[in-house]
Amino acid sequence: MNAVTAKKGFWGTVWEYLTTTDHKKIAHLYFIGGGFFFVLGGIEALLIRIQLMKAENDFLAAQTFNEMFTMHGTTMIFLAATPLLFAFMNAVVPLQIGARDVAFPFLNALGFWLFFFGGIFLNLSWFFGQVPDAGWTSYASLSMDSSGHGIDFYLIGLQIAGFGTLMSGINFIATIVTMRAPGMSFMRMPMFTWTTFVASGLILFAFPPLTISIFLLMFDRLFGSQFFNVSMGGNTIIWEHLFWIFGHPEVYILILPAFGLFSEIIPTFSRKRLFGYSSMVFATFLIGFLGFMVWAHHMFTVGLGNVANALFAVATMAIAVPTGIKIFNWLFTMWGGSLKITVPMLYALGFIPSFVIGGVTGIMQAVAPLDYQLHDTYFIVAHFHYTIVGGVVFALLAATHFYWPKMFGRMLNERLGYWTFVFFFVGFHMTFFIQHFLGLWGMPRRVYTFLGGQGLDLGNFISSLGAFFMAIGAVILVVNIVLTTVKGKKVTVNDPWGDGRTMDWAISSPPPVYNFKQIPLVRDYDAWWYEKMKGNKELPPSEPLQDIHMPNGSIIPIFISLGLFIAGFGAMYVPSNIVGDGSPWGVVVLVLGLALMFGSMLVRSLRDDLGYYIRKEELEDDVERGGKAI
């Protein structure tokens, strides 16, 4: 039953992935799932830019265009960026802290499958021809007004995926708090582990408001409640508050791990310790904390009043301080270092100026009276793409190259990597820089077309052209991944970049199923660098060689998620739904789905699954598996 002795062959491998509870395999799943949705969201983006290439274009109809950008935003935030970050968290964090797995391997698998089924649920809307069309923010007055089941797909899909994210967040908190190897105090944790920890904390507090707001809207649409029906005494502004109380921390949930990834990459390729580690940790906390205090800066034009606007404006500006600390610490990590320009380092170098631009335009929008002009224009579109693409996506692409050998045991092609960077970087600035000006020239966001002769034609054309460059870059990356997988150079060393600093680079690539033969002893910050400098070839062990307790795989997470997925369809067609096409069968399906979910949970609870042991003798024989590292 365990992964080491599992039957092989294609179906064997498929079964292994369907049932896996190994954080490294779940990382692969997150990477594939997130990557798939990233490509999907990218295609949607390209269609959007084709439509806006010229004035009064009729490539996409108005309704289709609204569906396209709604799905683009929702997919990229919830189904691409978040899971891809989870892929690297899963792949790297347990290794960085010297653990054999996460704290709750079963929960980890469940988190992935919930995300996956949620994402599928949302995207099935395309096949039903009823697609969410109220923007990724889905403001209540418009989402109540939307016809068909589009918004229901959005609500139920995100609810299911959101449960998964919440669980994963809790899992990482527990893992990082309880499973650090002996000697790894909090202030010796690598930066990526720190940012994962803080981001998980944000997930813990930010996702419940989302869950609640989604439930309120879901009940309004499906079960006849009136939370957002103004004529019945409801209030739509409540949705905006709840959504942004989630939504603002959400962008920090994305950017903090991205910061963490760059905080690993920059010291590695500068061959130098991260500058100002403790202030970096402090800044991470501060950003996370302030992230909850600023949501209403998305609502400056809602009419909250002068006091609220002024307070939220100043609070938002405060975030610039810890972010600035980070930028300068990265610069001074490189200062005096020995810079090697690899593909991951290129992204890091591209990230710094790009993100600074994204950051300062954020401050400009924090100036509330100025935001009255900038809000809901292409200026904001430019701003958040500078932070999310220039920050998060660059980090994801960097990490893909950086951790590929650790995750898959092969090196991605360097030359193709450069080309991806060149196209993506040039295309990115071409697409989004001009959009700042389009906004200032008076172009609102979320418009399916614009009229000619208003000074917006050339800017939009340039922007669309840039999108094609980005697409070429993305295609080269996919080619690179395929080529590498088919005939890439196998990695035989633990530390293929040569300058690895953290413990993930002290074990084989990819690591054996149990990661560390013996849990290591951590003697300093940058544990592996410390040992290397001492002339040691391995991390010192903190325990004698002994049997290793491992979790069993399980198919139950899929059934739990599938149950919720089926129940979601049932819920959509209950007789009281707002669309008016419900039937009693909806209730039946809802009950059946929930029965499958709770039944699976019951099986899981009643059956004792004590896992299995890898015997000491097996470990001693396990030389070729790379267990020799320790």
Add this chain to the structure above:
Amino acid sequence: MKKWQLSLVFLSSLLLAGCGEPYLSTLHPAGEVAEIQFNLLLLSTAIMVLVISTVVIIYTIVLIRFRRNKENENEIPEQVEGSNKLEVVWTTIPIILLTILAIPTVIATFYLGDTSGMHKVNAQGEREAVVINVRAHQYWWEFEYPDYGIVTSQDLVVPTDERVYFNLLASDVKHSFWVPAAGGKMDVNTDNENTFFLVFDSEKAEEVGNIFYGKCAELCGPSHALMDFKVVALPRDEFDAWVSAMQNYEEKEPETDVAKYGKELFEANSCIACHAITPDDTRPYEARLAPNLADFGNRTTVAGFLEFNKENIKKWIQNPGEFKPGNKMYDRANFTDEELDALAEYLLTLKAQE
């Protein structure tokens, strides 16, 4: 023209294009509100350029000086932990810069948010300022002048060089009221009435032929992109003349036969059930389901965004769904060309003044 003159013309036109169109762009502030916001834009941009340049300078030095090469390939740089002095520097300087930005931000927030002026009355108990109730609908705008008893739509007529106050409310979904050249936007909520003010500068208005462009800035459905309106900014005396013409608006019997036929059609097809044709519509705004067509003959656009001519009026009446998908009138009609001609002819006779 000499070569250098040509290139000068080219460069200056590029520069002008860099600021967008004066009737639409926030970079051509046409009034006090937009001016304040534009100055904040300049201030914040200046500070931000300072920050970016600092980063870029350090970044460039790093890239030039600290590259790994063949000679230093095996060197291990000194593993510096950090520097408290530097941390204090790059914490303090941003705080100072942000304070410089925060003070005018707070002042401007309170200044622009102060709408108490709309309640000021003169000795006769009459309101001094012009107050307009903006009612947003999918996908058109209604403008009601409660003090003058005027209801109009799509074209917002305002006096220049004085504060014009707005009460904003939406009938169906959330919209956002935005006249970029005159100042920032304000959301048009379904839940509550928002108030704010704008000022339209007379000189800037003259430059653009007295017409500024307005837009809906909040996603409100398929035709959100086309929910435009125009602001007709008139000197005070012309504005007063318009007000009195609208107040004394009389329904004239059309003179030509074609227009008479148009009127019959207008009534027979119950267009009149939704479209009022006089500005004194006293029904509550929820009952005013369609744009008021009084003074339609003087409109600047058809349906808020199409060029104003008879051909477009006819096309719009026949096929509104093609121009504004999801509009609440109807998707398409089956008028004959003759009927369309009559309807358009009739609508063009609806004028308050020549």
